[in-house]
Amino acid sequence: MKLRCLLIDDEPPALKVLAKYISSLNELEIVGQCRNAIEALSVLRQKTVDVIFLDIKMPRIIGTEFLKNLSHPPKVIFVTAYREHAVDGFELDAVDYLVKPVSFERFFKAITKLNRLTGREVPATTTNEAPNPAAFIYLKVDRDMKKFFVNEIEYIESWKDYVKIFLTGNRHFLVKRPISAIENILSDHKFIRVHRSYIVSLSKISGYNAFFLQIGKYEIPMGRLYKQSVMERLQNIE
The missing domain is CATH 3.40.50.2300 (Response regulator)
Incomplete structure (x- = not known):
């Protein structure tokens, strides 16, 4: 039931x-x-x-x-x-x-x-939480809809009404969507909001301390309001 x-x-x-x-x-x-x-x-x-x-x-x-x-x-x-x-x-x-x-x-x-x-089994999701190399999303870049493979996204940075999406291979694209919309789109994948201006891929984090997450050569700041949930998530990654 x-x-x-x-x-x-x-x-x-x-x-x-x-x-x-x-x-x-x-x-x-x-x-x-x-x-x-x-x-x-x-x-x-x-x-x-x-x-x-x-x-x-x-x-x-x-x-x-x-x-x-x-x-x-x-x-x-x-x-x-x-x-x-x-x-x-x-x-x-x-x-x-x-x-x-x-x-x-x-x-x-x-x-x-x-x-x-309540003595029930651990819930089963209808979506796969593990990184899926075939998973992708479409977002508008300039006038065209571009396919982004989820496992290539390293992090997303807010630029006012836009976001800049950083991909593997030092690629990045500017998308006219607020970061909250991107957060919802990626909610079924292994991404986490770490700052009012940043969303990161959990699988791309190579290290962290109390203030920053390391993704490749980049240091992504952790916002004060997000720090507790981010640290809990990182400490519970299986």
Whole structure:
């Protein structure tokens, strides 16, 4: 039986990313998407929910207070932009606490933990997380759509409304797409956002310290807001 998921977040882009991640896992299904706690209460009265993906900073009722007021709450995974509420989240027996922007790898780790807590098997993805030499994406370069093989992409750098995509062999291309759009496109592959201006391929990282990632001869900075999730991911690479 699939785990029935309720998504609660007042930001539509955040709901969209979560919905995409959930749809890539065979044993998860979405039974509701809500913008606030009031809408969520209505769903909980009408449907069976196994796990809530819950934002904290929302209008009218914040996520932690909403959870405290549920008499028989389902499992909960907090998804928020605010790290300072992590202690509150775990005091409420949250399965996990995800800090936005959430990578697919970090989301998958939370679901693995959820499945272990509920005695289920580790989730099976409908997409292959391992680097696939045949995988590719199309992006517009100048006036033409260009094919990019995913395993050739080393890192992506934001240039205002554009991104510069750096490939193996010292090649690079300028693409008129915001970095957030590229992050979504690559979410099913082994890439991770490490800075507001950078996305990197995990397989291309040759070394790192507390401040930089080494990719070939380039040092890519780690942003303060991304550092914790990046370090966790690097330390858990199998």
